Amino acid sequence: MTAPALETRGLCKAFGSFVATNAVDLRIAAGSRHAVIGPNGAGKTTLVNLLSGLFRPTSGTVHIDGQDVTRLGQHERVRRGLTRTFQINRLFADMTVLESVAMAVAERQGLGRRFWKPLASYGAVMDEAAQLIEGLRIADAAHSRTRDLAYGKQRIIEIALALASRPRILLLDEPAAGIPTRESRELFATLADFSADTTILLIEHDMDLVFRFADRVSVLVGGALLVEDTPARVASHPLVKEVYLGTAQHV
């Protein structure tokens, strides 16, 4: 059996006495679309931070394609094909869309240390960036400064930056947070187009989106994995209904 694209073994993270992630064993098969759901404060974003390398775990390990990457930094995991988006936009306010995407593309192509020729003169970089922007249907904003764009557009750039590094494994931390339902549908449709071969781990609140998009769902409660199964079975799982869906209605 081939190793899962992404795997954690006994992953724990404690902030002082507060345990945010508790012995999580997660296996995400290559090519799957795996959603992690859970109530607020369940430790979903902490999990993404641990997977992407922003946080070091208190104990436990993270593996990409069976290789232990626990000690690797974020940028090194990106080089191994693991990229993430952020729940709260982390963009480059004063750059144009094309510039920031081109920058991300250049980094993936390993050109980030080139210091002599202008970025704009790297044809392959610029073409790829332009294609990506067009594919995400934000071409009209290509030359606008990021800070001047509407929030929905910015959210797409957040994803564009991640896609620019052509990830094999993509961690999406609530990609549709804060944008209207109709737009989020489109967003997910685009995502599906772009990442047919990509392994995706998705954190999402919108259950409709999750059930439509994901093929596996894990439920995280209090930092620990409660259930992992197909969307349909998770939806009907009594425990899940109680802790998650029940709570969600109050949110």
Added chain:
Amino acid sequence: MTILFDGIASGMLLFLISSGLSVTLGLMGIINLAHGAFAMLGGYVCVVALDRYGIPFPVAVLMATLSAAAAGVALERLVYRRLYGAGQLDQVLFSIGLIFVSMALARWLFGPQPQPIRLPGWLQGQVQLPWIEIGVYRAFLIVLGLVVAVTLHRAVGVTRFGARLRAAVDRPAVARGLGIDVDRVFVVAFAIGSALAGLGGAVGVELLGLDPSFPLRYLVYFLIVVVVGGSGSFEGSLVASVLIGIFDVAGKYYVPQVGSFIIYTVMVVMLIVRPQGLFGRPSP
């Protein structure tokens, strides 16, 4: 023993004079490099009151504190408030500009020479105990420093005002929504910061001297205290001040040839170990 005492006293003075900066810079987040200008104002008011008008020392110190607070309020109303949204670099340029202007004004009014201060008799001299020699003024500084620390901790750390201030700084819009008069909170906080500067400046004249270049000469020391202590933390400022005071005095006593290396080395090492400062909140 005496060295330890001197170190603590020296640290307390640092704390007194820097604590105001941990309000304006630490809590309010203004890069207020002109802090020393408020301290200098306090110093001059105190000296003039003592020397020219023979006003008793405690009253003179009070006057110094109040006038620095008044200057703080005036400047906050007129100019500082326009800087809250500005970039930090602009704040640097502005506050350095203010330092230059204040230095020129001080020179114009009082001349470039250092100002003499004559303490009342009850604050002079030394008390000889069997195992320690206590400078009366230094003891006074330690007591005053502790009083200020406790008061500040009570006033800003625990009360509703403190909570409002933090809310107003972190989320001004939200704070307004909650009915907090953000403008007023800022004025009051700035006044507190300036008043503390004035107080520190007034009681510092005896040890630091006072001349128009005061605001620049000690600028680095103020910043060291606030940054090493951790922005916005009085406890941090207090501990940092005392630590630096002790290291500095002990270093000068035991290894005098090293001189001012000590203070910078201590600072750099502390910041390498804890970049967010002793009591600072670690940034994620």
Added chain:
Amino acid sequence: MGRSARIVAAAFVAFGVSSAAWADEKPVKIGVIASYSGPYADYGRQFDTGIALYLKEHDGKLAGRPVEIVRKDAPGAAPDLAKRLAQELVVKDKVNVFAGLDFSPNAFAVGAIAKEAKIPAIVMNASSSAITTNSPYVARVSFTVEQVSDPMARWAAKQGIKKVYTVVADYGPGKDSETAFEKAFVAAGGTIVGKVRTPLSNPDFSAYVQRIKDEKPEAVFFFFPSGVLPPAFLKTAAERGLQEAGIKLIATGEATDDSYLAATGDVALGLITSHHYSRVHESEKNKAFFAAAKALAGNDLVPSYFAVAAYDGMAALDLALRKTGGDLDGAKIMEALKGLAFESPRGPIEIDAETRDIVQTVYIRRTERVNGELANVEFDRFDRVRDPGKP
């Protein structure tokens, strides 16, 4: 660069000095480089006072020529700026003589220009020994740190003091003073029991003073630049009761600089210092000088050794120009300056023919109250002291 620089040029036209008259009426142009701003701005004012007083007493003329003064601000130790200003004074203002020069680094830098442009530089304060050695176009009318430190050591030894602790500010002049004192004191049979160099920006002397007290020397010799440091040191020394513990305080005259003495206050009382000038120096010439300079300087400035040196610098230039018959050639002026001897408000002084450095009386003074004001009262002297730094 264009627009801003043009504004600069416009200002020069507006505020600069026009060179109109020729022949015998052609003025002597003197470029004064000194601190006119910043913490040491008083130095510039002191120079101005001395220069203005001399000119006032001589109808604004030196050797019959009118005089033009061009002032340039080089605040504090700023050799790169001083050098540039000197270059400008040569190239643009076409000065005949450099003067002022309060800080040694600036004097070194200007000395190099003086040598290159063959324009005499009259040092009115900078006190580092090697300034006159480095440039043949420099003559000094002020003093050197060694020159005033050395007599203090000899005097202390004469009093039977055997063990001295030295405290100096940790920079060039401080080290020079320490070295000169130690050399002279050891030569006279004394011992240096400890020495310490304190940072220039030093808020707290308590540790150093405590250390001295614990070492129990017979005397402590200290050197700090005039300003905030001497009073801070004296206060701490008083607080710790050094004098009561039987430790004598001796220093160079910077500690009791006439212009800061009032501000230093009673802690200076009884302090023994060595220097070349005191405002209460007993002579008719000094009485007249001080009264006139005080009147000129205004209320907030007490004329000090800076003003005297500036006054003497003008006197030296006057005498030299008389010798050259008004010739402004730099080499000739330098020749004329060598070996000049005349009476200054501080007493007799001369410019050494070999080294172009000053030779003068160094006085030992005690800080006392005179007519209700603190003053340096001279009670002992060393005549014709040369700079011990010179071979």
Added chain:
Amino acid sequence: MTGVVSPMAAPAALRGAGAWKPAELLFWTLPVIGWFAFPENLPLLTQIAITALFALSLDLVLGVAGMVTLGHAAFFGVGAYAAGMLPAYLGIGDPLLGLVAAAAAAALAGALTSPLMLRGSGLSQLMVSVGINAMLYEAANKATEVTGGVDGLPGVENTPLFGMWSFDLYGRTAYVYAVVVLLLLFWMARRVVRSPFGVSLRGIRLNAARMPALGVPVNRRLAVVWTLAAAYAGVAGALLTQTTQFVSINVLGFDRSAEVLLILILGGAGHLYGALVGAVAYMSIHHLLADIDPEFWQFWIGLIFIVVVLFARDGALGAAARIRDLIRNLILGRGASR
């Protein structure tokens, strides 16, 4: 600017970004004009050019990469001393060799200090830089026998440039030399800033937290630019030593660090030209005021800082950009175009 960006059109739109704009070319005629218009002020113009190079170096770290430093004189000083010690101790007086040695020494100092600078950010970083600067100053002060201390290092004498032009009293050689070095290093900086590496530095300044998620080793990049900027500062220091034939401890002074920071802010950080404009503006104003009012020029310059911040944020370039936008909008009648 609406419509689809075709894969080809996008690069075309940006490809021109590397070309020199007319305004830039115009700017660089200023040194030539300066030569003819102020032949008697060449020493001042030389020091303006040197200060501009120093500010440019600061802009690389602060304006472009967002590293806060108030200790940049450390590297200026290392370069200045390297350029001074070469002739003083080794008898190597060639100015160009001096520049290379200074750049190398300062770069080494930069590389060694970069780990310290990368521990914290913001104020903490600022104070570490102050500490590094202060410790170097103290070290140079303690080693007066080697550095010459405040009185300056004796024996700093350079041979003529290319064996042909010696540094004359009028400062002609010095001026041309400084301006050419400035132009050359500016050209290089301009290229670096537009390169992928330079763009990634801007990315780090704008959002340091995102960059690792794009695969960027942030600290390594910052260490590189810190070292590069140190080398630039070192060359500026070397130019000062060589054009004044003098070096003393004040090259390491805290004042110098603070002044160059003010200059950069005054000019506007992050645009490279801000450093140049700031240096020209500050030094000219300073010179002018110091001549008019040697005693209180500081008051006026302080007032100018305050006014600039209150009425013209982001320095001279920021103000210029706003005026340009205003005029453009007036002429084109587009109102708020963005």
